[in-house]
Amino acid sequence: MGEKILMKGNEAIGEAAISAGCRCFFGYPITPQSELPAFLAKKMPLVGGVFLQAESEIAAINMVYGAASAGVRVMTSSSSPGISLKQEGISYIAGAELPVLICNVQRAGPGLGTIQPSQSDYFQAVKGGGHGDYRLIVLSPSSVQEVIDLIRLGFDLADKYKTPAMFLAEGMLGQLMEPVDLGDYKPNIPDKPWALTGCKGREKNIVTSLWIDPEELERHNLELQKKYAKIKENEQRWEEFKFDDEAEYLIVAHGTMARIAKSAVIKAREEGIKTGLIRPISLWPYPEKAFANLKNIKKILVVEMSMGQMVEDVRLSVNGRVPVEFFGRAGGMFPTVNQILGKLREIK
Amino acid sequence: MEKIFGMPKSLTAKPFSFCAGCTHGIIHRLVAEVIDELGIKESAIGVGSVGCSVFSYEFFDVDMASASHGRAPAVATGIKRARPNNIVFTYQGDGDLAAIGTAEIVHAAARSEKITVIFVNNAIYGMTGGQMAPTTVLGQKTETTPYGRTVENQGYPVKMSEMLSALDGSNFIERVTVVTPAYVNKAKAAIKKAFQYQIEGKGFNLVEVLSTCPSCWGMPPLKAMDWLKENMLPVFPLGVYKDNGNK
Numbered sequence: 104m105g106e107k108i109l110m111k112g113n114e115a116i117g118e119a120a121i122s123a124g125c126r127c128f129f130g131y132p133i134t135p136q137s138e139l140p141a142f143l144a145k146k147m148p149l150v151g152g153v154f155l156q157a158e159s160e161i162a163a164i165n166m167v168y169g170a171a172s173a174g175v176r177v178m179t180s181s182s183s184p185g186i187s188l189k190q191e192g193i194s195y196i197a198g199a200e201l202p203v204l205i206c207n208v209q210r211a212g213p214g215l216g217t218i219q220p221s222q223s224d225y226f227q228a229v230k231g232g233g234h235g236d237y238r239l240i241v242l243s244p245s246s247v248q249e250v251i252d253l254i255r256l257g258f259d260l261a262d263k264y265k266t267p268a269m270f271l272a273e274g275m276l277g278q279l280m281e282p283v284d285l286g287d288y289k290p291n292i293p294d295k296p297w298a299l300t301g302c303k304g305r306e307k308n309i310v311t312s313l314w315i316d317p318e319e320l321e322r323h324n325l326e327l328q329k330k331y332a333k334i335k336e337n338e339q340r341w342e343e344f345k346f347d348d349e350a351e352y353l354i355v356a357h358g359t360m361a362r363i364a365k366s367a368v369i370k371a372r373e374e375g376i377k378t379g380l381i382r383p384i385s386l387w388p389y390p391e392k393a394f395a396n397l398k399n400i401k402k403i404l405v406v407e408m409s410m411g412q413m414v415e416d417v418r419l420s421v422n423g424r425v426p427v428e429f430f431g432r433a434g435g436m437f438p439t440v441n442q443i444l445g446k447l448r449e450i451k
Numbered sequence: 452m453e454k455i456f457g458m459p460k461s462l463t464a465k466p467f468s469f470c471a472g473c474t475h476g477i478i479h480r481l482v483a484e485v486i487d488e489l490g491i492k493e494s495a496i497g498v499g500s501v502g503c504s505v506f507s508y509e510f511f512d513v514d515m516a517s518a519s520h521g522r523a524p525a526v527a528t529g530i531k532r533a534r535p536n537n538i539v540f541t542y543q544g545d546g547d548l549a550a551i552g553t554a555e556i557v558h559a560a561a562r563s564e565k566i567t568v569i570f571v572n573n574a575i576y577g578m579t580g581g582q583m584a585p586t587t588v589l590g591q592k593t594e595t596t597p598y599g600r601t602v603e604n605q606g607y608p609v610k611m612s613e614m615l616s617a618l619d620g621s622n623f624i625e626r627v628t629v630v631t632p633a634y635v636n637k638a639k640a641a642i643k644k645a646f647q648y649q650i651e652g653k654g655f656n657l658v659e660v661l662s663t664c665p666s667c668w669g670m671p672p673l674k675a676m677d678w679l680k681e682n683m684l685p686v687f688p689l690g691v692y693k694d695n696g697n698k
Contacts, residue, residue: 157525158558169530303493
């Protein structure tokens, strides 16, 4: 265990990325993740890395495509409207099977919305925001320590599976300051014989998402699906809190929302409502294994900073075994402990 | 017998998929010859685009990426910044570079990206069947300007070499064509210069090549070459628009 240092969420993203061997960052300014590019603009030159402010989100994601093609660890970061602009590029990255990490420090939509935190990009992140049959590995942190851990994991998984990963946080985590332990992590960067490095001593390499022959494209899609099935089997992650033999009610919440939900679980227990919590950490693959044993559970309450998106994946995982209720706030507002308690009392 | 002429090493054996009489084939060959002659085949990384040039990754025998529509300069930027010792080039048409990709090409030039851009201007969208391009000349009939391009409806053709040469970040910009053997030789010299500058660490370098599209212009190849001379050269004058190395 190393010494703990105090760090802001947005800076922790940058610190973790550099420790993971990320040496290229391309981005475009947007609130509320501005501290991250500012941090990397200072740090990247000191480690021999590249920081480049692009002319648009679209250019930034395509620069990411280029750098990933060239075989380096690369990241971009933005917030909701900017992530919408990147979707075409993300689809190409998934099609070309390039390992990249995309950070979305979410704000509330739709449209220009507001700069306050939100979880309303869930569908876009886990269901595929761009065109075509593809998936992103999506990781949802709930503390600054977990920012460090999941940024590193995101890079490692992206490289392991040759697929884009998304770090999906809410605006408030970017601003939150907490003690973190950087530990003694060593990045796991595999050889990339497929990368574009110049064809010296080998046949040429091609990075493309174009398969003009429908039979070839179907084969490519089937290969992608095989890879996604492997990820679904191996990479489900979640945390349980008081989900014990006594628990009769279950709250499901992710990211910073889960911190509020944890307080609600403690309060509920104090007033005799035996409640537990599942906090999905991987949003895709969705941790459906967490819902394997629901035999004592009477009802599930899903709480989100949205009008109800993750609740659909809970319903799919539960598959009708237990009634699933929902409570959410939108527009940058978040459900309070008292509101969650009120909803628990109502459904009890 | 000594073999004195053959396929450039930097072209694959795959037959071109271009229509008969299209000058893309000549331009591909010139780029490949230049890569061979400069001895950069093993360090070159090309970026293809969307349009008739979309299969360029199959024809150039060097490492290749394919970019989404218009974004080749951004992809090339990512590659060059990640691997500054490689020689990075894009091969883009006029729909790709001068319409949907305007922001990417302008800012790659403004940043003095140390890349080489081969910009093929045939005044039309060929791959999608002959729609108006940003470079379609006034009066030119296309699928989407059936009565001819007019100032009132579609405005003026975009002159990219003139625009980009006005940016401080551009290093070398030349407009050439390939419709006569003499022009082909000049085009090759320009392409060579645009790569040579990158080897010397200088950017941004672009060669605009006026090219024919007999299929979508609706005329035989030889007539297309005459049409280019009569209708495109007055709008897109040939010449060196920027050469910082000759200052």
